[in-house]
Amino acid sequence: MSLQTVLDTIDQSLPEATDRLLDLLRIPSISTDPAFKGDCDRAADWLVEDLKTIGFEAAKRPTPGHPMVVAHAGTEGPHILFYGHYDVQPVDPLNLWHREPFDPQIEDTAKGRVIRGRGSADDKGQLMTFIEACRAWKAVHGTLPGRITIFLEGEEESGSPSLIPFMRAHAEELRSDIALICDTGMFDARTPAIVTMLRGLAKVELTVHAANKDLHSGMFGGPAMNPIRVLTKILGGLHDDKGRVTVPGFYDDVEELPDAIRQQWQSLPFDHAGFLGDVDLSVPAGEVDRTPLEQIWSRPTAEINGIWGGYTGAGFKTVLPAEAHAKISFRLVSKMDPDKINAAFQSWFEAQLPADCTVEFKDVNGSPASVMEIGDPAFEKARAALSEEWGTEAAYVGAGGSIPIAGYFKEILGMDAMLIGFGRDDDQMHSPNEKYDMESFHKGIRSWARVLEKLT
Amino acid sequence: MSLQTVLDTIDQSLPEATDRLLDLLRIPSISTDPAFKGDCDRAADWLVEDLKTIGFEAAKRPTPGHPMVVAHAGTEGPHILFYGHYDVQPVDPLNLWHREPFDPQIEDTAKGRVIRGRGSADDKGQLMTFIEACRAWKAVHGTLPGRITIFLEGEEESGSPSLIPFMRAHAEELRSDIALICDTGMFDARTPAIVTMLRGLAKVELTVHAANKDLHSGMFGGPAMNPIRVLTKILGGLHDDKGRVTVPGFYDDVEELPDAIRQQWQSLPFDHAGFLGDVDLSVPAGEVDRTPLEQIWSRPTAEINGIWGGYTGAGFKTVLPAEAHAKISFRLVSKMDPDKINAAFQSWFEAQLPADCTVEFKDVNGSPASVMEIGDPAFEKARAALSEEWGTEAAYVGAGGSIPIAGYFKEILGMDAMLIGFGRDDDQMHSPNEKYDMESFHKGIRSWARVLEKLT
Numbered sequence: 001m002s003l004q005t006v007l008d009t010i011d012q013s014l015p016e017a018t019d020r021l022l023d024l025l026r027i028p029s030i031s032t033d034p035a036f037k038g039d040c041d042r043a044a045d046w047l048v049e050d051l052k053t054i055g056f057e058a059a060k061r062p063t064p065g066h067p068m069v070v071a072h073a074g075t076e077g078p079h080i081l082f083y084g085h086y087d088v089q090p091v092d093p094l095n096l097w098h099r100e101p102f103d104p105q106i107e108d109t110a111k112g113r114v115i116r117g118r119g120s121a122d123d124k125g126q127l128m129t130f131i132e133a134c135r136a137w138k139a140v141h142g143t144l145p146g147r148i149t150i151f152l153e154g155e156e157e158s159g160s161p162s163l164i165p166f167m168r169a170h171a172e173e174l175r176s177d178i179a180l181i182c183d184t185g186m187f188d189a190r191t192p193a194i195v196t197m198l199r200g201l202a203k204v205e206l207t208v209h210a211a212n213k214d215l216h217s218g219m220f221g222g223p224a225m226n227p228i229r230v231l232t233k234i235l236g237g238l239h240d241d242k243g244r245v246t247v248p249g250f251y252d253d254v255e256e257l258p259d260a261i262r263q264q265w266q267s268l269p270f271d272h273a274g275f276l277g278d279v280d281l282s283v284p285a286g287e288v289d290r291t292p293l294e295q296i297w298s299r300p301t302a303e304i305n306g307i308w309g310g311y312t313g314a315g316f317k318t319v320l321p322a323e324a325h326a327k328i329s330f331r332l333v334s335k336m337d338p339d340k341i342n343a344a345f346q347s348w349f350e351a352q353l354p355a356d357c358t359v360e361f362k363d364v365n366g367s368p369a370s371v372m373e374i375g376d377p378a379f380e381k382a383r384a385a386l387s388e389e390w391g392t393e394a395a396y397v398g399a400g401g402s403i404p405i406a407g408y409f410k411e412i413l414g415m416d417a418m419l420i421g422f423g424r425d426d427d428q429m430h431s432p433n434e435k436y437d438m439e440s441f442h443k444g445i446r447s448w449a450r451v452l453e454k455l456t
Numbered sequence: 457m458s459l460q461t462v463l464d465t466i467d468q469s470l471p472e473a474t475d476r477l478l479d480l481l482r483i484p485s486i487s488t489d490p491a492f493k494g495d496c497d498r499a500a501d502w503l504v505e506d507l508k509t510i511g512f513e514a515a516k517r518p519t520p521g522h523p524m525v526v527a528h529a530g531t532e533g534p535h536i537l538f539y540g541h542y543d544v545q546p547v548d549p550l551n552l553w554h555r556e557p558f559d560p561q562i563e564d565t566a567k568g569r570v571i572r573g574r575g576s577a578d579d580k581g582q583l584m585t586f587i588e589a590c591r592a593w594k595a596v597h598g599t600l601p602g603r604i605t606i607f608l609e610g611e612e613e614s615g616s617p618s619l620i621p622f623m624r625a626h627a628e629e630l631r632s633d634i635a636l637i638c639d640t641g642m643f644d645a646r647t648p649a650i651v652t653m654l655r656g657l658a659k660v661e662l663t664v665h666a667a668n669k670d671l672h673s674g675m676f677g678g679p680a681m682n683p684i685r686v687l688t689k690i691l692g693g694l695h696d697d698k699g700r701v702t703v704p705g706f707y708d709d710v711e712e713l714p715d716a717i718r719q720q721w722q723s724l725p726f727d728h729a730g731f732l733g734d735v736d737l738s739v740p741a742g743e744v745d746r747t748p749l750e751q752i753w754s755r756p757t758a759e760i761n762g763i764w765g766g767y768t769g770a771g772f773k774t775v776l777p778a779e780a781h782a783k784i785s786f787r788l789v790s791k792m793d794p795d796k797i798n799a800a801f802q803s804w805f806e807a808q809l810p811a812d813c814t815v816e817f818k819d820v821n822g823s824p825a826s827v828m829e830i831g832d833p834a835f836e837k838a839r840a841a842l843s844e845e846w847g848t849e850a851a852y853v854g855a856g857g858s859i860p861i862a863g864y865f866k867e868i869l870g871m872d873a874m875l876i877g878f879g880r881d882d883d884q885m886h887s888p889n890e891k892y893d894m895e896s897f898h899k900g901i902r903s904w905a906r907v908l909e910k911l912t
Binding site: 092 | 552613614615641659669676677685688689691692693694731732736742746748751759760765766768769770773783811855857858881886887
C-alpha cells in the first residue's frame with residue numbers, strides 16, 4: 001500500500017488522535033516539583049500502554065528520578081530512535097491562565113484551531129505526532145517500518161539528571177542508525193525546519209546571607225547590610241551598556257559564525273520587528289552589534305530566571321531579611337563549557353560580596369551547545385519529506401533553546417541526531433496558556449509518515 | 457494608700473497578668489493580611505472586655521479598616537491619653553520559628569525568663585504593661601488616677617490608614633494634657649529611655665513590566681528584555697559606594713544633629729560592635745562617615761524590603777517573566793517630606809527604565825519624622841519615675857523605627873507625646889521568635905504605676 005493510504009488514514013483518524021493527546025495532557029507531569037512525582041509516573045504508564053496497542057514492546061524503566069519509557073518494534077531495516085519527553089513545565093503564575101492548565105481543550109482562535117493546555121507544544125503534542133504516524137503506518141501496513149526505538153524521558157524540564165547514566169547503562173539497546181528528536185519548532189508558520197545548532201545551558205541557584213535573622217528596618221536600617229541590596233547591586237552589573245555579559249572570560253570560547261551560515265540566515269525571511277512586536281517589545285536587549293536572529297541562535301546569554309527575598313505578600317513589612325535568592329541561567333554557544341561558565345560566574349559573584357555577606361550556590365549544572373553534522377544523507381531525505389508535506393522548502397536553522405539530548409546522542413552513543421518539530425513562536429511554551437496548533441499536530445503526524453517512508 | 461501598695465499588688469498578681477497577656481497573644485491579629493481580619497476584630501473585643509473589668513467605659517469603634525478601641529475613666533485631674541496597638545506583624549518565614557508564633561509560652565533562657573510569641577514585644581506586651589498598672593491602681597485605690605483615655609489601634613503594622621481620619625473625627629474626645637505611647641525600647645537592658653526623636657517612613661511597591669507574557673529563555677533569551685534584569689540594574693544603583701542613597705534631592709531636607717545632642721549620644725555607652733555582632737554582622741552598611749547610632753537615630757535610609765519575580769519554586773524554570781516586583785521603604789529624618797521622597801524615587805526610577813519597559817507604583821504612602829519638645833515638665837517627671845524604678849538614670853534617646861502616631865498627636869490634637877517602652881534590642885520584633893522579657897513586662901507595669909503617680 002502506498003504512503004498516500006497512510007496519509008489518508010491519518011486524516012481520517014485525526015479526531016481520535018486528538019482525544020488521545022487530550023488524555024495525556026490531563027496528567028500534570030511537572031517534573032521539577034516533587035509534589036507531582038506520582039503524575040509523572042502516571043504519564044509514563046499511559047505512554048507504555050498506548051505504545052503496546054500499536055505493537056511496541058514497551059516498558060517503564062526506573063531511574064533514581066522519574067522513569068524512562070523505552071519501546072522497540074521491528075527486527076530488520078534501518079534502525080531509527082525517536083526521542084521526546086513526557087514531563088512539562090510548572091504552571092505558575094496560575095492567575096495568568098485563561099483556563100485550568102491541565103484541563104486541555106480545542107479552541108478556535110483568530111489564527112486557527114489550537115490545542116490549549118500545559119505540555120500541548122512542549123512536548124506531549126510533539127511526541128504524539130510521531131506515535132500517531134506509527135499508529136497509522138501500522139494500521140495500513142500491519143507492521144511498523146524498519147526498526148524503531150522510542151525513548152521518552154520524564155526529566156527534560158528539570159535538567160535530565162538521570163539521562164546520561166541511563167544512556168550509558170543501556171547504550172547497546174539504544175544505539176541506532178539515527179536519532180529523531182521532536183522538541184523544536186518551525187522556522188515560521190509555513191516553513192518547516194531542521195535544527196542544526198542548539199544553544200547549551202548552564203544554571204545555578206544562589207542565596208546571599210547577611211544577618212543571622214530577619215531584622216526590623218527601623219531598629220537596624222542603616223547599619224545592617226540588606227542582602228537584597230547586595231543581590232541587586234551584583235546582579236545589576238551582570239550586563240554592560242552594550243548588552244554584553246560582564247563575567248570575565250564569558251566570551252572566551254564563543255566562535256564567530258561561519259560566513260556561509262550567516263549568509264544563509266540573513267536570507268531567511270525572519271521578521272525581526274514582528275518577532276519582538278508579538279510580545280509587545282521593540283528594542284532587542286542582547287548585544288547591540290548582533291541581529292535578534294544571531295542573538296537567539298548563535299550568541300550566549302545570562303538571565304535571571306527568578307529572584308526573591310524579604311516580604312512578598314500582601315501589604316508591607318519593613319523587614320531587612322537574613323537572605324535573598326536568585327536563579328540564574330546562561331545560554332551557551334559553540335565551545336563554551338558549562339562548568340567553566342558556572343565557575344567564572346561564581347568567582348565573579350563572590351569577588352563582589354561585601355564583608356559580612358556569604359553566598360551559597362546550589363543546583364549547579366549544565367550542558368554544552370550542539371552543532372549537527374548535516375553531511376549524513378538522512379538530513380537531505382528528511383528535508384525533502386518536510387518540503388513535500390508543507391509545500392515549501394524546509395530550512396536548516398539554529399535554535400535558542402537547549403536540548404542537551406542531541407549532544408548526548410553524539411557523545412555517548414556516537415549517533416547523529418535530527419531535530420524536527422512543529423512548534424510555533426506563539427505557542428507560549430513555558431508560559432501561561434501554552435497551545436499547539438491543530439495544523440502542527442495534523443501535518444506533524446503526516447510529516448513523520450513521509451520521513452519514515454524516506455528513511456526506511 | 458501608698459504607691460508601695462500598688463507596686464506590691466503588681467508583684468503579687470504578676471502570674472495572672474502574664475496569663476492575660478498570653479490570652480491576647482493567642483489571637484493572630486495580623487493587620488496587613490486580609491485573611492486575619494476576623495482575628496483583628498477578636499483582639500479588639502478582648503481588649504474592650506478586659507478594660508471594662510477595671511472600670512473603663514470601653515468600646516470598639518469602627519473604621520473602614522480594623523476597629524479602634526477607645527476607653528475612658530475618671531472625670532477630674534490631669535487628662536492622660538495612652539496609645540498602643542493590638543495588631544501584629546506577619547509571621548513568615550514560618551520555618552524559622554522554633555514554635556507556633558501564636559501559641560505563646562514562658563521560656564527560661566540564658567538571659568532570663570521571656571514571653572515568646574508574635575506580638576509579645578510589639579506591641580501587645582507593651583500595651584498590657586499600662587493596662588496592668590491601671591488594674592493594680594484600681595485594686596488598691598478603688599479608682600483610676602486622674603482622667604485616663606486608652607486609645608488602641610489595629611492598623612499600626614499596615615500603615616495606619618484609618619488613624620488620621622479617626623483622630624480628626626474624634627479630636628475633642630481624644631485631646632488630653634499629654635499622650636503616653638508604649639511602643640519603644642530601653643536604651644539597653646538596664647537603662648530605661650524616653651524617645652525624643654523618631655524616624656519617619658515613606659514606602660512604595662513597584663512592578664516593572666516588559667513583554668506581554670512570560671517567555672521561554674531559549675526562544676527569546678537575548679533579544680527580549682528581562683524585567684528582573686531591569687529591576688536589579690536600577691535598584692542596584694540605589695546606594696553609592698559610600699552607603700549614601702543616590703536618589704537626587706534625597707538629603708535636601710536632612711538637618712545635621714545639634715552638637716549638644718550629638719555629644720549626649722556620644723556619651724551613651726552604646727556598644728557599636730556588639731549591636732551588629734549580635735546579629736553576626738560587623739561592618740556598618742550605612743553612610744561611611746556616620747556612627748551606627750547616628751545611622752539608626754538621625755540618618756535616612758532606603759531599603760528593599762521585598763523583591764520577587766520569575767520562577768521561585770523548587771527546581772528550575774528557564775523563564776523570562778513578564779514582570780518583576782519590589783517593595784521599597786525609606787526611613788526619614790528631620791524635615792524630610794514623605795511625598796517628596798516618594799516622588800523623587802519614582803522619577804529617579806522611571807528615568808532609568810529602558811525602552812519597552814513600564815513601571816507601576818502602588819501603596820505609596822508615608823509619614824514624616826517626629827522630634828519631641830522636652831520642655832514640658834511631664835518629661836522630667838516621667839524620667840524621674842523611670843530612674844527610680846530601674847535604679848539608673850533614664851536617657852533621652854532617638855529611635856530608628858517609625859511611630860507616626862507621635863507626630864499626629866502634635867499635628868492633629870496639638871498634644872505632646874512621650875514615648876516610653878521596655879522593649880530590648882534582642883526582642884526580634886518583626887522577626888521569627890519574637891519575645892518580651894518577663895523583666896520588661898514586670899518592671900514595665902511598675903514603671904507606669906510610678907509615672908501615673910507623678911503625673912496625676
